[in-house]
Amino acid sequence: MSTPHLDSTAWFDDAFRDAPLMAILRGMGAERSLALARTAWDLGIDLVEIPLQTPADHETLAAVVEAGRERGRQVGAGTVLDAATVRDAAAAGAAFTVSPGLDLEVVRASEEAGLAALPGVATPTEVQRAHTAGLRWLKAFPASLLGTGWFPALAGPFPDVRFVATGGMNARNAADFLDAGVRVVAVGSALEDETELARLAEVIAR
Template identity: 65%
Template structure:
């Protein structure tokens, strides 16, 4: 089974393409890959999202890139995402039933956490890579506090991250930050490229 060390590699930025439709998702996934961002997530909430996920998976396969499915909140979405070609799953929260379904299916899952109790529960389920969401609401200082009792946890920060605050979260010990609309802003793309080059 592919794990998140392989999925994210050494690149500290991932892209989330939420509700962008097939064409925009295809274009922005290529923008992300061209920039040096390896990991692209397509949230799975509508039939159009599933079509977008399948297209981005197809494009990723041509470039040797793995694509994830996000907003996995129900057990049945695990098989749906796998059928569409997703290599990993991302959830906004922590649902043990969804985590177990993903583990049974042999696909890595990144659940969302925002409290010490959720981090502890996730670790008890055998997870070490966790999504801190919403990151800007938690604040960069949260990661320093949470690392004390849970040094084995590795965090991906999502929610409100862009080129102007990404470095703050990475400096706080976050392994990966996720960006979305920044990929459509030329000035942010330039700053993201600088960030990637400096890490």
């Protein structure tokens, strides 16, 4: 009996309902990632992403997934480039996958494994291809290079697409991107800075 595809749009609609931020903890090791994940959850950031680029990252993902389970929080796997990494993410207990680019095979493999998929885009052509495939949540990467003007421009032809701005995002520019129409901003190192935490709290409280 085949597993029905998970609806990524509905999943992210629910997951991002309460906060316009997501945390990305790249290459930090298990101990540091666990500490920052807890900081994110305490702040009100529900979703944490652990990019998978080394064997140690897989161990980190499993550890943060377990900590998240105790807090009722969902943890995802990032930098997912192929179906093999989707399988690794699912085995570690991840709830979603994030990719730097648009690969519909990775999206299909994720949803078949019961994981929501958030592929990356940087051009109208990629957004249109994703939209045609039924995807409505997309990662805009690298957002800092695309700039705030990219998002209202894309909202014209794609008003129902929700963007997660990733790449070069921090507590100082998050509000600008949200004001430009971004639905969620993904941050990382800002979680280690007390002054940045206060700004992130202000963003969440908007």
